[in-house]
Amino acid sequence: MRKIGAMLMLMTLLASCANIAKGIVAPNRCKKCEVYNTETGEVLRVIEECGSANVRLEEEAKIDAFNRMRGGSCNVDVRCHTYKKEK
Numbered sequence: 347m348r349k350i351g352a353m354l355m356l357m358t359l360l361a362s363c364a365n366i367a368k369g370i371v372a373p374n375r376c377k378k379c380e381v382y383n384t385e386t387g388e389v390l391r392v393i394e395e396c397g398s399a400n401v402r403l404e405e406e407a408k409i410d411a412f413n414r415m416r417g418g419s420c421n422v423d424v425r426c427h428t429y430k431k432e433k
Contacts (some may be wrong), residue, residue: 378409
């Protein structure tokens with residue numbers, strides 16, 4: 347049981363270090379995700395972050411789209427793109 351706890355702790359530490367490193371190495375690397383209606387093209391939500399904050403951005407957008415589909419909106423999709431923010 348201690349081995350499993352130690353492994354989980356190590357994995358969490360490595361993931362945190364990866365996020366910090368990404369923010370230091372590429373602080374101006376940004377990602378923008380849009381949750382949109384596929385029939386009308388209407389953008390329902392925009393999520394945009396730079397540096398280490400954009401690590402799980404696409405997953406967050408997909409979760410939002412899934413929740414909208416559970417609510418009855420079947421024509422929902424996600425599109426994301428990355429870009430470099432000018433200083």
